[in-house]
Amino acid sequence: xxxxxxxxxxxxxxxxxxxxxxxxxxxxxxxxxxxxxxxxxxxxxxxxxxxxxxxxxxxxxxxxxxxxxxxxxxxxxxxxxxxxxxxxxxxxxxxxxxxxxxxxxxxxxxxxxxxxxxxxxxxxxxxxxxxxxxxxxxxxxxx
Amino acid sequence: xxxxxxxxxxxxxxxxxxxxxxxxxxxxxxxxxxxxxxxxxxxxxxxxxxxxxxxxxxxxxxxxxxxxxxxxxxxxxxxxxxxxxxxxxxxxxxxxxxxxxxxxxxxxxxxxxxxxxxxxxxxxxxxxxxxxxxxxxxxxxxxxxxxxxxxxxxxxxxxxxxxxxxxxxxxxxxxxxxxxxxxxxxxxxxxxxxxxxxxxxxxxxxxxxxxxxxxxxxxxxxxxxxxxxxxxxxxxxxxxxxxxxxxxxxxxxxxxxxxxxxxxxxxxxxxxxxxxxxxxxxxxxxxxxxxxxxxxxxxxx
Numbered sequence: 001x002x003x004x005x006x007x008x009x010x011x012x013x014x015x016x017x018x019x020x021x022x023x024x025x026x027x028x029x030x031x032x033x034x035x036x037x038x039x040x041x042x043x044x045x046x047x048x049x050x051x052x053x054x055x056x057x058x059x060x061x062x063x064x065x066x067x068x069x070x071x072x073x074x075x076x077x078x079x080x081x082x083x084x085x086x087x088x089x090x091x092x093x094x095x096x097x098x099x100x101x102x103x104x105x106x107x108x109x110x111x112x113x114x115x116x117x118x119x120x121x122x123x124x125x126x127x128x129x130x131x132x133x134x135x136x137x138x139x140x141x142x143x
Numbered sequence: 144x145x146x147x148x149x150x151x152x153x154x155x156x157x158x159x160x161x162x163x164x165x166x167x168x169x170x171x172x173x174x175x176x177x178x179x180x181x182x183x184x185x186x187x188x189x190x191x192x193x194x195x196x197x198x199x200x201x202x203x204x205x206x207x208x209x210x211x212x213x214x215x216x217x218x219x220x221x222x223x224x225x226x227x228x229x230x231x232x233x234x235x236x237x238x239x240x241x242x243x244x245x246x247x248x249x250x251x252x253x254x255x256x257x258x259x260x261x262x263x264x265x266x267x268x269x270x271x272x273x274x275x276x277x278x279x280x281x282x283x284x285x286x287x288x289x290x291x292x293x294x295x296x297x298x299x300x301x302x303x304x305x306x307x308x309x310x311x312x313x314x315x316x317x318x319x320x321x322x323x324x325x326x327x328x329x330x331x332x333x334x335x336x337x338x339x340x341x342x343x344x345x346x347x348x349x350x351x352x353x354x355x356x357x358x359x360x361x362x363x364x365x366x367x368x369x370x371x372x373x374x375x376x377x378x379x380x381x382x383x384x385x386x387x388x389x390x391x392x393x394x395x396x397x398x399x400x401x402x403x404x405x406x407x408x409x410x411x412x413x414x415x416x417x418x419x420x421x422x423x424x425x426x427x428x429x430x431x432x433x434x435x436x437x438x439x440x441x442x443x444x
Contacts, residue, residue, distance in 0.1 A: 007193030010186070038180040040171070043187055048353035051201060051361040054194065078199040078361045 008054070008080075009140045011043040015053035015077070019070050019106070021060030025087040028126040029057065037129045044136065050076045055136065059086040061093035062109050063101045070106070071113050082118050082139045083110060086132065088125045149237075154230030156223045163373035164188030170376070170407050177411045188373060195366035203359050205266035214261040215360070215367035218254035222371040225250030226378040232304035233385060233395075242302045244385075248292060251337070251379065254371050255281050258346075258356055265359035273355025276418050277346035283425035284336040284343075287433040291326045291333075294437040295386050298322075304385055311389030318387040318398070322439035327387050329433050331405050334379040336425070338372070340406065342413040343421060351415075380406075 018026055032039055033046065047053055050073050062070055074083070085106040088094040093105045103109065110117045120139035122131050149155055167188045175182030202208045225247045231237040255277060262274040295317060296302050299310035317323035336343040346356040360368060380402040384395045416424070 004193045004197035007190040008197055010184075010190035011194045035178055035180045038175070038182075040175060040183050041181045043183055043190055048349040049358045051359055052354065052357075052365060054198070076201070078201050080198070 012054045012082075012136060012140070013045055013047045013052055014055045014057050014084075014136075015047055015050045015073070016057045017050075017059075017070065017073055019058055019060040019066035020063040020102075021087070021089060024126045025059035025090070028129065029059070029086075029132070032129040032132060037133070039133065042133070042137075044133075051078065053077050053081065055082040055084055055139075057084045057086055057132075058106045059090050061089040061096040061099075061102050062104060062106055063096075064103050065101075067103050067109055070109055074110055074113060074117075080118075082120060082136070084120045084122060084132070084135055084139065086122050087127055088123055091121045091123050094125065149231055150223065150227050154234065154236070155227040159223070159226045159230070159374045159377050160370055163370075163375075163377040164192065166376050166403060167373045169403070170410075173404075173407050174411050177407075192366050192370055195369065196363045198362040200362035200364055201359075203265055203267070206264050206359070210264055211261060212364065214257040215364045215371070218257040219367045219371040219374075221250045221253035221257075222374045222378065226374055226381075229304065229378060229381055229385065232308070233381065233390070235390075239303045239305045243304050244292065244296065244302065244307065247304075247382065248288070251375060251382070252281070252285075254368070254375065255337075258368065261360065262346075262356040262358075267358055269352045269355050270358050273346040273348070273352055273358070276348075277356055279418050279422060280336060280339075280343060280345060283422045284333045287329050287425060287429040288333040288337075290430065290433040290437060291330050292386070294322065294326065294433070294440050298440045307385060308389045316388045316391075316394075320439075322436040323387055325432055325436040325439070327383070329429050329436070330383055330386070331402060332409070332429060333425075334383065334402075335406055335409055336421070337379060338375060338406070341410040342416050344415060345418055345421065348415065376403075 016026070016029055031037065039045070050056070056074065056077060058070065060066070083106065085091050089096065090106050093102050096102045107119050110119070118139065120135045122135040124131055151157065165185070165188070168183065168185055171187065172182040202211050228239070228243050228250070229247050232239045232243065259274050259277050262270040262277070295307060298317070299307050301307065301310065311317060318327055339347060347354050352358070357365065357368065380399050383402055384398050388395055388398050
């Protein structure tokens with residue numbers, strides 16, 4: 001069992017979910033896959049389906065339209081899984097906080113569904129790719 | 144007891160999955176080097192499988208759970224059986240039987256059928272698009288490949304692995320003739336399609352269908368399927384080595400590495416094709432080429 005747990009830390013498959021983001025964080029995620037940063041060194045790769053994912057990379061202040069989608073995708077992801085709240089908007093709704101359509105940052109929405117959800121916060125507008133790598137590595141300590 | 148040992152340990156499950164995972168690492172590493180990246184460490188394949196075994200399995204509400212579990216199990220079991228028959232013939236561990244080369248080829252087809260079954264009962268629209276593409280892909284590459292197998296077996300006048308290899312000891316490898324060269328090129332493209340790799344990855348199509356046919360598989364079921372894919376990556380080039388080279392160990396290993404390198408190179412230099420382009424390509428060009436190879440083999444060139 002221990003070796004399976006260890007292999008979890010060596011192979012993180014990330015599903016990228018955008019919940020009403022301004023698209024800047026999404027561009028930064030694409031930078032992460034370029035040869036310069038090359039996250040495949042650490043076994044991190046982007047997958048197309050939440051069923052295969054170990055980490056949900058959520059960027060954007062969650063608005064009322066995106067909230068049920070976020071909850072649905074979180075439920076579809078096999079546990080144990082890690083949630084990465086990416087960017088200032090993901091961490092705290094950013095400058096959109098208090099707006100009429102924004103229902104709260106990622107952690108508030110997900111803690112209503114699952115109080116024991118593991119969330120990593122990567123602040124920045126947008127955060128650098130190095131910051132995201134560090135965030136995932138710190139989050140793996142929690143699992 | 145001996146058969147169980149063959150099936151589970153030496154040429155079968157443990158050995159071939161070890162080699163297959165190493166080869167799948169080599170695939171990712173060489174692809175990364177081609178793209179000027181660093182690439183994953185050598186244990187990446189094992190880490191992926193271990194991680195997937197550790198995770199929760201989710202079965203969709205619409206799907207029948209028994210079928211969903213049995214599909215990947217059948218895929219893995221039949222691929223192991225195919226590799227066992229192939230390699231016991233190659234390493235002279237057993238005599239084989241009449242028609243075993245055909246049996247091996249159809250055992251390697253079962254993973255496709257299993258994944259068609261799983262994709263169609265998962266109740267996901269993207270999966271069902273992937274299913275229809277997988278069926279068309281299966282129909283496309285079977286035709287030239289079966290023509291090639293019939294060509295080789297009629298050339299050597301024997302329907303077993305043993306007779307193919309014995310014939311090539313006496314008359315030299317098939318690869319050194321014109322029909323062999325054409326057949327080799329066609330069959331490398333066919334196994335590229337059979338493995339579902341990049342120019343022919345329409346059923347999975349990560350960017351388009353979100354890994355389509357595998358979309359609802361999770362946890363250890365996905366691990367079993369990935370493992371059978373890795374074993375196929377070991378087994379199918381060995382199949383070509385037997386068809387076109389026969390029994391030289393050193394030459395066999397070199398030809399095996401050449402085939403794997405060609406597969407990686409094709410994967411990294413081609414975009415994904417549409418399904419109508421794939422069918423036209425296989426039923427037109429490649430079937431024509433394999434019929435030409437058959438005529439050349441009949442004329443003895």
